[in-house]
Structure formats: structure tokens, C-alpha cells
Amino acid sequence: MIDVSAFHDALGIMFASAGSWGWIVPGLIIGLIFSAIPGISITMAMAIVLPMSLYMDFFPAIVFLTSVYTGAGFGGSVPAILMNIPGTPSSFATTFDGFAMSQKGLHNEALGHALFASTICGIFGYVLLLLLIEPLADIVLRIGPLEMFAVAIWGMLLLGSLGSTYISRGLLAAAFGVLLGTVGMNTAGFTRGTLGIPVLLDGISPIPAMIGLLAAGQLLGLAGRDYIIDADGAREVSIRRILAGCWGTLKYPGVLLRGSIIGVVIGAVPGVGSSIGNLIAYAETKRTAKDSATFGTGNPKGVIAAESAVASGEGGSMATMLALGIPGGGATAILIAAFMMHNIVPGPGLIQSQKPMVYAIILNNMVQATVLLAVGVAFIYVAANVVKVRTRYVLPSVLVVATLGTYAVTGEIAGPITLFIFALLGFALSRYEYPIPAVVVGILLGRMLETEFLRSYQISGGDPLYLFQRPGAVAIVGVMVASLGMTAWSKRKQRRAEAAEEAALLRQLEQDKVPAPPRASAIKG
Amino acid sequence: MTDFTRREAFRLVAGSVGVASGLVAMPSILRAADYPTRPINVIVPFATGGYNDRLSRAFAPYLEKELGQPLVIVNKPGAGTQLGNSYALNQPADGYSILCTSAAPYIPLTVLLQNAPYKVEDFSMLNLPSRDYTLAATSSDSPIKTFAEVIEKLQADPGSLSIGVQPASADYANMVLAFQAAKIDPSKLRIVTYDGGGPARNATAGAQVDVGFVGGEGFLPLVSKIRPLAIFAEETVDWYPDAPLIGASGLKVDFVEGSQRGWVVTTKLKKEQPEIFKFLSGALERASKNPKAIEALKLQQLATTWYGPEASEKAYLANADKMAKYIDLMK
Structure with a gap:
């Protein structure tokens, strides 16, 4: 639990270096802008500012970099909501209901929901972190491949809630995505599907592939329209409605809490990152919601659930980094480098010797998240104006920026080529009604599924009873099966009740011997 | 008509060619002399x-x-x-x-x-x-204390310990060389593969695998969570003097430097x-x-x-x- 005297010292560090607080707003804005541009990841934004931070003192440098990180955690949801193209993989699940909301003219509210869900859960994640950083670090190291495999399967369950006209095509699309996710050299050193292209040894880069797939279908769909939102009156940008959306987020404390816990735990696992947390949080919220049928058609809970796991996941990732010196993802790897460049080595030693500093960093992240509430409102107010621009101007700009973004990742032409190929693929998939999100989920999870399954097999020597030596994995599978079972049970009950009601209604109609009136009015009566 | 004789004309041309080729050749000489200018x-x-x-x-x-x-x-x-x-x-x-x-x-x-x-x-x-050198290590709370114990256990039953390593690496080669020297059939081992030193180290420190073979330097931040068993180096390594040398385990092993x-x-x-x-x-x-x-x-x-x-x-x-x-x- 929390060490009171270290906490006191941490407050001292915070206020002694109050000048470094000036880096919060620029950091947040850089993070927001970079992550809102499709094709540029959080990692890249951090990589670009890392050399700058070399010329600062330690605490301001860390404040600056973590502010970029905090801002980037939210920015990705802006294009996800407005254009159905996630800025970063971690806001992929936000597109499901966010874009549907903006189609209904609720883009102000959707952006408000996303901002508050992301930020409040981020703060909650850091509070958890402050209390639990040491035990969490030990738990993280104990998470083995079998537990990770169970988590990946849990993420795949999202496929069930994506909904598509044909189940067979949905499954086929997911299998195709998983297959694409396994291209490259696997963990055992075998190379598959690289066509002799060296770039593919590291696998298909998920960001250009995802943007290509999603943007192609989406942009072609939008090209026929004048504006992103059809209805004339709906294209307003209103600070009042954004704030109403922000405030409305607080009506769903259950969704926020569940999302943050999922986010923190999954974010803390090294090598998983926040791109999976949002999928699981969305799927779980949808499955347990009473109105699950309206998810995907603009249910605010969908936006809130997805975003709740993003910023909290960063908290989890930060815990692993500070406590163990292990990066949870690309962005924390850069933070570690920044620490080391200032002669501070994150890891178990850091927590023991410099606990006040660790607390001060966590506290500063809470401050950043609070500041983001205000900066974020201003940012979405500006960004939402894209709905007022004709699609003939928006679409080419988005395409150009996304192409540049994917080029900028490595400075290699491989990014734009991937984008182009996957755009063609995305066009073909949507033309023949294969669900593109299923392919994206497959690409995001394919590698993890294969790697962790292979390692579980290697560790156990192929013995399935190994499952019972891993209580953690049993617990995850247990919760998953229970959750599925309960959903199936309640759905069945619901269906039965509906059927019974309908039968009773029909009986009554027959007894009354009146000609059957239109059904809608019958239900009303 | 000009006053140029044929010979003079030839000399002029030859000279200018010479100057021109000198100019062409110059930059590399200049570059070397002035290097670096940018x-x-x-x-x-x-x-x-x-x-x-x-x-x-x-x-x-x-x-x-x-x-x-x-x-x-x-x-x-x-x-x-x-x-x-x-x-x-x-x-x-x-x-x-x-x-x-x-x-x-x-x-x-x-x-x-x-x-x-x-x-x-x-x-x-x-x-x-x-x-950097390959380090064989276990989690700090592991019952295994020395590399000799690892060899003993694996000689009795090659499947008794799980081994974490990155394939296609010097670490992998060193692991196989050490076990071949101890007359343990590497194909019977329970080898768990990791696609990078980082994940292999985490798995070792978290006791996901019983023994990890991975570059030692990256272990430094996690040094309190592991126990070094053998480092594949000729002499004591200045950044990790606590790590016992592979030579001290009693095995005669050739190894690849990291x-x-x-x-x-x-x-x-x-x-x-x-x-x-x-x-x-x-x-x-x-x-x-x-x-x-x-x-x-x-x-x-x-x-x-x-x-x-x-x-x-x-x-x-x-x-x-x-x-x-x-x-x-x-x-």
C-alpha cells in the first residue's frame, strides 16, 4: 500500500519543480494532434519528442513525455468517432458506436463521452497504480503464456458482438485476419508468408494495414456524400452539447469501473498494450448490457466502454515500466529510454531507492489527466468542425495525411505500400460483404494468439493438464465461460418472455375475434 | 584565321582535359582534407x-x-x-x-x-x-542454485526443466553447446522460444521458465529478481562480477560471444x-x-x-x- 512519508516527499518534488508543469499543455497538445492523425502512433509521437527531452532536466523531461503519452491516449478517438478511422489501434473499438453516434448527429456528445471516459478512467487507473504499484509488479511477472492466451481468446470473443449479415463470412474474415497476423518470423524462428520481402520478417505492420482496411471501405462509402453527416441541421459543433456529453458519461459508473479495471490489468501485461484492452472492455460491456442489441448503432455505453480501457491501460503499462523496467509497449519503451538518458534506470531498484520520485511521476500523470479534461474539450471543439467541411476536401486530405503518416513511421516506402494493398483488400472485402472489423481484430490478435499458444505448448510439453497448474489461467477461462453462460441464459430468458408475451397477445386477439390490427398498435393496446 | 597551330590547339585541349579531370578528381581529395564540413x-x-x-x-x-x-x-x-x-x-x-x-x-x-x-x-x-555474453539464470526464488544442478537434473530427465531462449541467436547456440558437452540430447529438452531478449528475461525473472539463456546485460535492471547460474565468457565480466563463469561449472564448452x-x-x-x-x-x-x-x-x-x-x-x-x-x- 501507499508509503505516507514517500507520498509527502512526492508532493514536495511536485511543488518544488512547479516550473515543469508548464510542459503539460504543450505535451498534451502534441500527443492529441499526433494520435488524431491516422497512421501516426503514440510510439511515433514519443519517438519524435524523445531527442528534444534530452536537453531538459529530468523531471520536466518526464513531465513533457508523459504528457504526450497522456494526450495521445485520447486523441485517437477523435477520427474514430468523426470518420470511423481510428487514429491509433487502441481506439479501434470506439469506432463501433462512436461513428454510429455521429451519423445520428450526436458527434458532440460522442466526443464528450470519449473524453471523459478516457480521462476519468485514466485518473482512476493512476490511483490504483499509486496504491498497488508494488504488488502489481509482482503479479505481472507471474502472468505466463497460458494466461495471455486466455486473454487473447477473450479478445477474440469480441467477434461475436461485431454482428454481420453472414456468420460464415464473419468467421472466414476473422480467420483471414489471424492468418495475416502471423505473417513473418514467429517466436520459434520459422518464417511464414513473407514472399521473400525482408520488411515482412517483422510481420505486417498493424497500423498501415488497419488504416488501409478501414479507410478504404469508409472513404469509398463517404465519397458519394457531400458531408460526413447527411442531415443539414445535425452538422453543428456546440460546446454546450460536448459538455453535456462529458457530463452524461458519469451516468454509467459501472461501465467506467469495469473498463478501467480491464484496462489497468491488461495494460500492465508486458507486450500486450492498450490495443487489446479496449476490445475486451467493449465486448464485455456489450455482452452484459440489457440493451446489447443497440450496441453498434450508436449506444453511448459502447463509446464509454471502449475509451475507458485506453487511458487506464496506459496507467497499467506505466506501472510495469516503473516497477520492473519492462516496457508494456512501444511508448513505454521510449519512456524507459528517456529515464536512462537522464541516468535513472527504472526497475525494482528505482522503487526502493527513489519512491518519492515514482510517486511524483504518478501524481503528475493525474494532474495531466485533469488538465486534459479542459484541453481536450477545446481540442474536440476545433476538431469536430471537420463535419462542416465537404467530403470532397476531407477525403483527399485524410488519405494524404494517412499515407504520409505511415511513411513517416520508418521512412520506408513499406508503410504506404501496405496501406495501399490493404485499401484494395478492404475495398474487395466490403464489396463482397465480409466484415472488415473481424479482419482487423484478427490482425491485432493473431500474433499474440499464436505466440502464447505455442509457448504454452512448449512449457507444458504438450500436456493439456498443465492448465490446472495455472490457477490464473483457470480463473480467466472460468470468468469468461461464466460471463458467456450468463449472457446466453439471460438472452434465452428474454427470448422466452418475449415469445410468451407474443403468444398471449395472439391468444387474446383470437378470443376477441376481431380482425388482427397492425402489430404496433396491438402492442400499444 | 587564327594564329593557333595544330600543336598549340592540341596542347590547349589536352590541358583543359587535364584541368577538368583534375577538377573531377579534386572533390574526393578535398573531402578527405576538409572532412567533415557538414x-x-x-x-x-x-x-x-x-x-x-x-x-x-x-x-x-x-x-x-x-x-x-x-x-x-x-x-x-x-x-x-x-x-x-x-x-x-x-x-x-x-x-x-x-x-x-x-x-x-x-x-x-x-x-x-x-x-x-x-x-x-x-x-x-x-x-x-x-x-554482452549469454547468461544462464533462474528466478531468484527458484530451488535451483547452480548450473551443475541444472545439468544433473537434465541428465536424469531432459524434460524435467523448461528452458527459455530466443531462437536463431547466439544464446541458443550456447545453450545447445553446453548441453551437448554434458551429453544431454537437446532435442529432448522442453525449450520455450521467445522472440526477443526482453520477453525471455521477463519469463526467467517471473519463473515462467525454469532456466533462461539470454544476453546478460539486459538483466541488470532486474538483477534482484534473478539468480545467475553461468555466464558464457572467458573472464569475469566487469558489469556483472557475481555471475559464475561457464568454465567454473566443470563443463568444457566452446561458445559464441554475445x-x-x-x-x-x-x-x-x-x-x-x-x-x-x-x-x-x-x-x-x-x-x-x-x-x-x-x-x-x-x-x-x-x-x-x-x-x-x-x-x-x-x-x-x-x-x-x-x-x-x-x-x-x-x-
Whole structure:
């Protein structure tokens, strides 16, 4: 639990270096802008500012970099909501209901929901972190491949809630995505599907592939329209409605809490990152919601659930980094480098010797998240104006920026080529009604599924009873099966009740011997 | 009519050709004499934040002082350094592109395993200050205390312990060599593969696997969570003196040295512009021996040892030969 005297010292560090607080707003804005541009990841934004931070003192440098990180955690949801193209993989699940909301003219509210869900859960994640950083670090190291495999399967369950006209095509699309996710050299050193292209040894880069797939279908769909939102009156940008959306987020404390816990735990696992947390949080919220049928058609809970796991996941990732010196993802790897460049080595030693500093960093992240509430409102107010621009101007700009973004990742032409190929693929998939999100989920999870399954097999020597030596994995599978079972049970009950009601209604109609009136009015009566 | 005789005309033409060819040839001579006149690119074939990236950025201010020009760090990650290496070979041999990289094992590995379109000899070493070695370790709460115990257990039952290692690496070759020396059939071991040193270290520290074979240097932040069993080095390693040498375990094992990281140029530069090569190596030597640089880099756990081009080249080629010899173990 929390060490009171270290906490006191941490407050001292915070206020002694109050000048470094000036880096919060620029950091947040850089993070927001970079992550809102499709094709540029959080990692890249951090990589670009890392050399700058070399010329600062330690605490301001860390404040600056973590502010970029905090801002980037939210920015990705802006294009996800407005254009159905996630800025970063971690806001992929936000597109499901966010874009549907903006189609209904609720883009102000959707952006408000996303901002508050992301930020409040981020703060909650850091509070958890402050209390639990040491035990969490030990738990993280104990998470083995079998537990990770169970988590990946849990993420795949999202496929069930994506909904598509044909189940067979949905499954086929997911299998195709998983297959694409396994291209490259696997963990055992075998190379598959690289066509002799060296770039593919590291696998298909998920960001250009995802943007290509999603943007192609989406942009072609939008090209026929004048504006992103059809209805004339709906294209307003209103600070009042954004704030109403922000405030409305607080009506769903259950969704926020569940999302943050999922986010923190999954974010803390090294090598998983926040791109999976949002999928699981969305799927779980949808499955347990009473109105699950309206998810995907603009249910605010969908936006809130997805975003709740993003910023909290960063908290989890930060815990692993500070406590163990292990990066949870690309962005924390850069933070570690920044620490080391200032002669501070994150890891178990850091927590023991410099606990006040660790607390001060966590506290500063809470401050950043609070500041983001205000900066974020201003940012979405500006960004939402894209709905007022004709699609003939928006679409080419988005395409150009996304192409540049994917080029900028490595400075290699491989990014734009991937984008182009996957755009063609995305066009073909949507033309023949294969669900593109299923392919994206497959690409995001394919590698993890294969790697962790292979390692579980290697560790156990192929013995399935190994499952019972891993209580953690049993617990995850247990919760998953229970959750599925309960959903199936309640759905069945619901269906039965509906059927019974309908039968009773029909009986009554027959007894009354009146000609059957239109059904809608019958239900009303 | 002009007063020119034919001979004079010929002389004029010949002279101007001579001057022109002199002008064409001049720049390379000038370049060598004035070098460097503009910023120098340091190609790091890894993403920002890795060892080589940190080394190049931390060392840059001291090297810049000796070179008299700023350094620009260019990260070219991908395909196990093959992309960055190819990029470096495609730059003109004018001394404005140098590499900061894990020369070993990555250059030989890309050549031997990925059929990279270059040779080990296409790169020349300036200085390789950082030397890493394979470390066999367990989690600190493991019942295993020594490497001899590991051998004993595996001799009795090769499947009794799980072993975490990165395939296609020097660590993997060393693991197989050690167990072959102990007459343990490697094909019967329970080997768990990791696609990077980081995940393999986490699995070792978290007791996911019983024994991990992985580059030792990366363990330093996690040193309190592991117990070193054997390090595959000839002499006690200065950054981890607690680690027992593999020789002390009683096994007679040949092994491949681990990573050799530092400053590299293309062999084309060394051959065509020997003055530039000499200038670069002189600047590196002075910067490496600068007490301020040594102190600053030590705080970041970065190496500054000066071995020089000859010794570095020798170590690199010896390492590459060992890897070629044992490449079948790495596949």
C-alpha cells in the first residue's frame, strides 16, 4: 500500500519543480494532434519528442513525455468517432458506436463521452497504480503464456458482438485476419508468408494495414456524400452539447469501473498494450448490457466502454515500466529510454531507492489527466468542425495525411505500400460483404494468439493438464465461460418472455375475434 | 584565321582535359582534407530507445566535440538490422554516414540466416565498446542454485526443466553447446522460444521458465529478481562480477560471444578514404577516453571501453566465424 512519508516527499518534488508543469499543455497538445492523425502512433509521437527531452532536466523531461503519452491516449478517438478511422489501434473499438453516434448527429456528445471516459478512467487507473504499484509488479511477472492466451481468446470473443449479415463470412474474415497476423518470423524462428520481402520478417505492420482496411471501405462509402453527416441541421459543433456529453458519461459508473479495471490489468501485461484492452472492455460491456442489441448503432455505453480501457491501460503499462523496467509497449519503451538518458534506470531498484520520485511521476500523470479534461474539450471543439467541411476536401486530405503518416513511421516506402494493398483488400472485402472489423481484430490478435499458444505448448510439453497448474489461467477461462453462460441464459430468458408475451397477445386477439390490427398498435393496446 | 597551330590547339585541349579531370578528381581529395564540413549521420538500425540508440545519443556530444560537426541520429529499424545495414551500404563512401549498431550478432545473422545481400566483410569496425555474453539464470526464488544442478537434473530427465531462449541467436547456440558437452540430447529438452531478449528475461525473472539463456546485460535492471547460474565468457565480466563463469561449472564448452556493439563503417569507406577512416577512429578514441564521457555513460550503463579498429575487427570476425561454424545450431 501507499508509503505516507514517500507520498509527502512526492508532493514536495511536485511543488518544488512547479516550473515543469508548464510542459503539460504543450505535451498534451502534441500527443492529441499526433494520435488524431491516422497512421501516426503514440510510439511515433514519443519517438519524435524523445531527442528534444534530452536537453531538459529530468523531471520536466518526464513531465513533457508523459504528457504526450497522456494526450495521445485520447486523441485517437477523435477520427474514430468523426470518420470511423481510428487514429491509433487502441481506439479501434470506439469506432463501433462512436461513428454510429455521429451519423445520428450526436458527434458532440460522442466526443464528450470519449473524453471523459478516457480521462476519468485514466485518473482512476493512476490511483490504483499509486496504491498497488508494488504488488502489481509482482503479479505481472507471474502472468505466463497460458494466461495471455486466455486473454487473447477473450479478445477474440469480441467477434461475436461485431454482428454481420453472414456468420460464415464473419468467421472466414476473422480467420483471414489471424492468418495475416502471423505473417513473418514467429517466436520459434520459422518464417511464414513473407514472399521473400525482408520488411515482412517483422510481420505486417498493424497500423498501415488497419488504416488501409478501414479507410478504404469508409472513404469509398463517404465519397458519394457531400458531408460526413447527411442531415443539414445535425452538422453543428456546440460546446454546450460536448459538455453535456462529458457530463452524461458519469451516468454509467459501472461501465467506467469495469473498463478501467480491464484496462489497468491488461495494460500492465508486458507486450500486450492498450490495443487489446479496449476490445475486451467493449465486448464485455456489450455482452452484459440489457440493451446489447443497440450496441453498434450508436449506444453511448459502447463509446464509454471502449475509451475507458485506453487511458487506464496506459496507467497499467506505466506501472510495469516503473516497477520492473519492462516496457508494456512501444511508448513505454521510449519512456524507459528517456529515464536512462537522464541516468535513472527504472526497475525494482528505482522503487526502493527513489519512491518519492515514482510517486511524483504518478501524481503528475493525474494532474495531466485533469488538465486534459479542459484541453481536450477545446481540442474536440476545433476538431469536430471537420463535419462542416465537404467530403470532397476531407477525403483527399485524410488519405494524404494517412499515407504520409505511415511513411513517416520508418521512412520506408513499406508503410504506404501496405496501406495501399490493404485499401484494395478492404475495398474487395466490403464489396463482397465480409466484415472488415473481424479482419482487423484478427490482425491485432493473431500474433499474440499464436505466440502464447505455442509457448504454452512448449512449457507444458504438450500436456493439456498443465492448465490446472495455472490457477490464473483457470480463473480467466472460468470468468469468461461464466460471463458467456450468463449472457446466453439471460438472452434465452428474454427470448422466452418475449415469445410468451407474443403468444398471449395472439391468444387474446383470437378470443376477441376481431380482425388482427397492425402489430404496433396491438402492442400499444 | 587564327594564329593557333595544330600543336598549340592540341596542347590547349589536352590541358583543359587535364584541368577538368583534375577538377573531377579534386572533390574526393578535398573531402578527405576538409572532412567533415557538414553534419554526419549516425545510422542506428534499431528503433529509438534501444541500447545502440541510447549509446549513440549519449556519446554524441563528446564525439561531436572531436569531429567539429554535429551528429544526426537516423533510426532505421527492421528485419533484424538488415534494412539499416542495406541503407548504410547504399550511402556514398564519403564519411557522412556511420553506423552505431550491434555488429555481432546481427550482421553475421542476417547474412547466414536471412540471405542478406551483403557480406560480413562489407562492414569495418571502428570500435566495439559494448560486449554482452549469454547468461544462464533462474528466478531468484527458484530451488535451483547452480548450473551443475541444472545439468544433473537434465541428465536424469531432459524434460524435467523448461528452458527459455530466443531462437536463431547466439544464446541458443550456447545453450545447445553446453548441453551437448554434458551429453544431454537437446532435442529432448522442453525449450520455450521467445522472440526477443526482453520477453525471455521477463519469463526467467517471473519463473515462467525454469532456466533462461539470454544476453546478460539486459538483466541488470532486474538483477534482484534473478539468480545467475553461468555466464558464457572467458573472464569475469566487469558489469556483472557475481555471475559464475561457464568454465567454473566443470563443463568444457566452446561458445559464441554475445553482442558486440559500437561504431561501424562500410569497408568501402575504409578502403577508398583511409584518411577519413583514420580521422574517425582518432576522434572516437579521444572521445572514448574523455573522463567526462566515461562518467556520463557509466551512469546510463553504457560502455566506453576503447579497443580500437584492429582489436574490434578481430573480435568481430572471430565472432562471425564462430557463428558460421555453429549456424546449424541456430536454425
